[in-house]
Amino acid sequence: MRRAELVMAIALAIFSGYLMWKSAELEIGWIPKRGPGPGAFPFWLAVGMLVCSLWIILRWFRGIGAFADSEEPYMDRHALNQFLLGAGSLGVMIGLIHFIGVYGSVPLFLIFYMRVLGGHTWSRTATLAILTPIVTFLFFEIALKITLPKGFTEPMFYPIYDLVY
């Protein structure tokens, strides 16, 4: 925990500096008759972020703060596995949306999560993997008229569009 605290604070301080630099590309001073420039608000806020990160770093070196003497690991093996599986599979699912669309990647994600990680029966997995995309389609495409990304599966939906619209 102790090391993670420092690493996180340094990363955030660097990010704050980047935001300051990015804001300063715009006018951050006072423009006569127009008030503060567009960059002023984010610039000073980013300064605030930097000050907070430095505060946390300073505290770390003085050995105070919530994690000052925490020997506990930031993530033990179990937590790391869970995190990588959860966030990783979600990331892969979102990535796949670009290629096989929502209706391809959602069932795959459900099958992976329920069958592989959860060890549920095939019948239960299949029920959800088939029902979820159908409900999503009915709700978003038909009721809300929001077209979800379909990737290369787009042409397969033409007959359904013809039927609905």
Added chain:
Amino acid sequence: MEVLNHLLDGFIVAAQPLNLALIIFGCALGLFIGAMPGLGSVNGVAILLPMTFLVPPASAIIFLAAIYYGAMYGGAISSIMLGIPGASTAVATTFDGRPLAMQGLADRALVAAATASFVGGTISVILFTLFAPPLASVALAFGAPEEFALMMLAFATFVGLGGDDVPKTFFSIFIGLVLSAVGLDIVSGEPRLIFGDISGFLHGINFLVLAIGIYGIGEILWTIDSSRGKLNVSQATVSVKRILGCLKDLKSTVKSMLMGSFLGYFVGILPAAGATPGSLMAYGVAKSISKDPKSFGKGNVEGVVAPEAANNSASTGSMLPMLTLGIPGSPTTAILLGGMVIWGLEPGPRLFVNNQDFVWALIASLYAANLFAVLINIAFIPMFIWVLKLPFTILVPIIFILCVVGGYAPTQDMHDVWLMFGFGVVGYLMRKLDYPMAPAVLAIVLGPLAETSMRQSLLMSQGEFSIFFDRPVAGPIMLIAIVLFLLPLLKSIMGSFRKRTGKADA
């Protein structure tokens, strides 16, 4: 009298078949969400907000408010049955609810929680009806400096009363505000903070992207991590006869219920304080005024009743500043406020003038939601216990899918889905280090308003910051905000001072 007329009009809107159905459905859904360990009202409202585009704005907010209410009731269920708070607002309920369940009196605790929630909810809605119109009419006279001062007060409450690590709370506020500045500048129209020239940043960062990222994805990752899979559900025997018996027993706890309701309401009104501190304070007070304080923590029904009355009451209380001033009183109301902007309503004191029917329909729906929530809660106790046994490996993927599709819907841009994923992962990593996330969500909702009001004020004063201090309303609010900002510092100085004198005495 005028209030009663408005309220009656509101009831007519709330009683329309669609709205009534949404209230009942919302309450039931809220109860489920609240009962799931780790998920609370804020998660439910954030994840489901995009789904409400289907219905008109008034119905949408009625539905979300019903979820909010239902989740407040539902939080107690997992606190009692699992000993894991269903949401942070139900933490205090575990102190006595869990011991009661271990003694085989789970039904007693559940009925007490539901009844207390109902009492708290009802008292607070009545108080709300009485307070809201006068407060809104006072607020109508507020200008840009007053608005800005109120927002400072909201942020100051996080720092002064939030109880989280001070520099981390500040950081969370700042980063939320910076993220709200991404996109086209409102005044000059220049593009700002377009990272890596990615065009997706041009339309700004929708607050929903951050809210779903943090409260959907981040929170679920957190729950998977902290629960470690193994849950232990207590047994509960439920029958009509036992429930009636439990209700009779509650007579002796009326005092705690009333105390919790009033205390919760006033804590809830404070911007950003919300239901969690409200319920913890109510528990403390109930313990200190009790004739038998030693029985607290060992299964005293009063220890369930007081916090449950308070958290429902506070959730209504936190709607008061949201509707009358445009300043949310809790993370959930911050998301509701953001939703109002999406639906084309202008939050703030003018809402009571321009969208009267909307406001009163919402207030009337709170009365109705309260009633339905208690009925559904008591009638379906066995079903909610079943929810607790649902395996995570089914819930998690479904919630993730809701997040992805819900994050895509408002802007229909895959860029936002990736951003949401990023916020979720980073939010989880930061939360593990005790960075509070609620201030960032509040800040991204208030950011555009805060920036506009600050720039307008500074234009009015030709760049003099004194404008925030020498006006009769803005001045005192700013002073209170500054005191709250400095409160943790004062506390630590006092603490070290006391330590030193303590040592000298010894």
